[in-house]
Amino acid sequence: MSAPKDNKERADSTYVQRRNNRAADQDRRKHILYGVVGGVIAVLAIALLVWDSGFFQKRSTAVTIDGEDFGPAVVQYYYQQAYVNAYYGAMMGASTFDPNTDPADQMYDEEKGQTWRDYLLEQGIDQLTQVTMLCHAAEEAGYSMTALDESYLQLQLDSLDRSWRTSGNYANLKSYLKTNYGTFMDEDTFRGIAADRVLASSYQQSHQDSLTYTDEEVNAYYAEHTNELDTFGYSVFTIQAAVQEETDEEGNPVEKSDEEKAAEFETAKADALALAQELQAKLTAGSDAQALAEEYGDKVYNSSAHISAVGSNFASAQYADWLYDASRKAGDVTLAENDRSDSFVYNYYVVQFDSRARDESSTADVRHILIGAGSNPTEEQYAAAEESAQAMLDQWKAEGGTEDAFALLAMENTADSGSQATGGLYTGVSSANAWDQNFLDWALDPARQSGDTGLVKNESSSTKGWHIMYFVGWNDPSWMYSVKTTLKSEDMTEWMDSLTAEAEVVQGSGISHIS
Structure with missing residues (x-):
C-alpha cells in the first residue's frame, strides 16, 4: 500500500507544483499586462501633454494656397486682422458685429447660414491668398525686396521687440506673441508673415509703377469723364427746414404729436423757401456770394462762397447735373431741393456757377x-x-x-x-x-x-x-495725373483678380483650430 501513497504524494506534489506554476504564470502575465497597460498609459499621457502643448495642432495644415501649406498660426493672424476690422466697424456703427459675443455664435448672413466666424475666416483667407499669390508672382518674376523694403521689414521687427519689452506685461517675446497673435504663433512664423507682406506690397507697387498709358488712351478717358475730372468754381447756400427739438424748464425733451410736427414742418419749409428765393434773387441781381455769406451767416444752414472742387467730389449733390451742364456760364443761378420729409427735413440749395476748366497745374x-x-x-x-x-x-x-x-x-x-x-x-x-x-x-x-x-x-x-x-x-x-491714377487702379484690380482667380485654395484639418 506504500507505493500508491508515494504515488499520491508525487501526484499531489506535481499538482501543487502545477498550481504554483500556473499562479506564477498568471503573475508573470499580469506583470506583462500591467507593464503593457502602464506603458500605453504613459504613452497616452505623454501624447496628451504633447497635444495640450499644441505640438500637433501647430504643425497641421489649416489651408493650402497654390500648393503652399499654411498652419493655424498664419491663418489665425489674418483672421485676427479681419476681426479687428469688424471690431472698429462695429465701434463706428458700420456693422452688426458684436465684439462681446463669440463670432461663431452670431449670424452674419441668415440666408446663407454664415456666422461671423465664417465670414471673418473667409476674409482672412482671401487676404492671405492675395499676399501668397503676389509672393509667388514675385518669385516667378525674379523680384526681391529692395533695400528700402528690407529696412522697413527690420523696423517692423524692431518695433515688435520694443513692444513686449516696454509693456512690462510679458516675460519674453514668446509670451507676447502667444497672447496677441494666438497660441500657435512663434517668432519664426511672425517673421515669415511680416516678410511675405512686405514683399507682396513691394511687388504690387512695382507692378503698378510699371503701367504706362499713351496720350491717346489718356485723352480718350478724359473725353468720356469730363464731368468727373474738370474743376468747377461755384458758390452754394444751404437753407434747411426741420422740426426743432424743444425742452421744458427742466431740460427734458417735449414730445410732439405727428400733427404738431407736420404743421411745424410746413411752416419751416415755407420760411426756408422764402429765404432761398431771396438769396437767389440777390445773386441774380449781381450781389457777391462772399458778401451774402457774411450777411446771412446765422440765417442759413451753411454756405460756401467761390469754392473750387473737382466734379467727382459733388457727383451725388442735388445740383450736380446743373453744374455739369455744358451750357453753364458764369453768374448762372439755380435753386435745387432735397426732400427728406420722412425725417421732417427739407433742404434748399441756392447755387451760383463761376467757372469750369481742366486743371493744368503741375x-x-x-x-x-x-x-x-x-x-x-x-x-x-x-x-x-x-x-x-x-x-x-x-x-x-x-x-x-x-x-x-x-x-x-x-x-x-x-x-x-x-x-x-x-x-x-x-x-x-x-x-x-x-x-x-x-x-x-x-x-x-x-x-x-x-x-x-x-x-x-x-x-x-x-x-x-x-x-x-x-x-x-x-x-x-x-487732370492727367487723375486719369492715369484711375486707369492704374482699374488695371490693378483686374490684375489682382486674375492672380487670385488662378489660386487653388483648400482648407485642411488645422482650420478647426482658428477662433
Whole structure:
C-alpha cells in the first residue's frame, strides 16, 4: 500500500507544483499586462501633454494656397486682422458685429447660414491668398525686396521687440506673441508673415509703377469723364427746414404729436423757401456770394462762397447735373431741393456757377519727415521739434544727402504713419489735397527744383510739428495725373483678380483650430 501513497504524494506534489506554476504564470502575465497597460498609459499621457502643448495642432495644415501649406498660426493672424476690422466697424456703427459675443455664435448672413466666424475666416483667407499669390508672382518674376523694403521689414521687427519689452506685461517675446497673435504663433512664423507682406506690397507697387498709358488712351478717358475730372468754381447756400427739438424748464425733451410736427414742418419749409428765393434773387441781381455769406451767416444752414472742387467730389449733390451742364456760364443761378420729409427735413440749395476748366497745374512728388510736437503743442514744444528737425536735416546733408538716405531716415523717424512704408513719399501732390497749407505752399512753389530741401511748420494736422521736406520732382498736370491714377487702379484690380482667380485654395484639418 506504500507505493500508491508515494504515488499520491508525487501526484499531489506535481499538482501543487502545477498550481504554483500556473499562479506564477498568471503573475508573470499580469506583470506583462500591467507593464503593457502602464506603458500605453504613459504613452497616452505623454501624447496628451504633447497635444495640450499644441505640438500637433501647430504643425497641421489649416489651408493650402497654390500648393503652399499654411498652419493655424498664419491663418489665425489674418483672421485676427479681419476681426479687428469688424471690431472698429462695429465701434463706428458700420456693422452688426458684436465684439462681446463669440463670432461663431452670431449670424452674419441668415440666408446663407454664415456666422461671423465664417465670414471673418473667409476674409482672412482671401487676404492671405492675395499676399501668397503676389509672393509667388514675385518669385516667378525674379523680384526681391529692395533695400528700402528690407529696412522697413527690420523696423517692423524692431518695433515688435520694443513692444513686449516696454509693456512690462510679458516675460519674453514668446509670451507676447502667444497672447496677441494666438497660441500657435512663434517668432519664426511672425517673421515669415511680416516678410511675405512686405514683399507682396513691394511687388504690387512695382507692378503698378510699371503701367504706362499713351496720350491717346489718356485723352480718350478724359473725353468720356469730363464731368468727373474738370474743376468747377461755384458758390452754394444751404437753407434747411426741420422740426426743432424743444425742452421744458427742466431740460427734458417735449414730445410732439405727428400733427404738431407736420404743421411745424410746413411752416419751416415755407420760411426756408422764402429765404432761398431771396438769396437767389440777390445773386441774380449781381450781389457777391462772399458778401451774402457774411450777411446771412446765422440765417442759413451753411454756405460756401467761390469754392473750387473737382466734379467727382459733388457727383451725388442735388445740383450736380446743373453744374455739369455744358451750357453753364458764369453768374448762372439755380435753386435745387432735397426732400427728406420722412425725417421732417427739407433742404434748399441756392447755387451760383463761376467757372469750369481742366486743371493744368503741375502736381509734385515729395518726401517728408514729420517731427511731431504733439496734438496741441506749446511754442516750446514746437521749438524743440524744429531744433530736432534742423539737426536731422544737417546730419543727412553732412552724410551725403541722397534721396535713398532721406527715405531711410523717413522710415526710421517720421511721425506720419501714412508715408512711413514708402520712405515719406507722396506723389501727385496738388492744391486739391486737404493737407496743411504750409506743406502745400512749399511743395507747389513754382520755383521748386529736384533735390530742394527745407523745414515747414505743420499747424493743422492731428499731429503737429515740423516737416523736413525733400522735393523729388514735378509730375503730370493734375487732370492727367487723375486719369492715369484711375486707369492704374482699374488695371490693378483686374490684375489682382486674375492672380487670385488662378489660386487653388483648400482648407485642411488645422482650420478647426482658428477662433
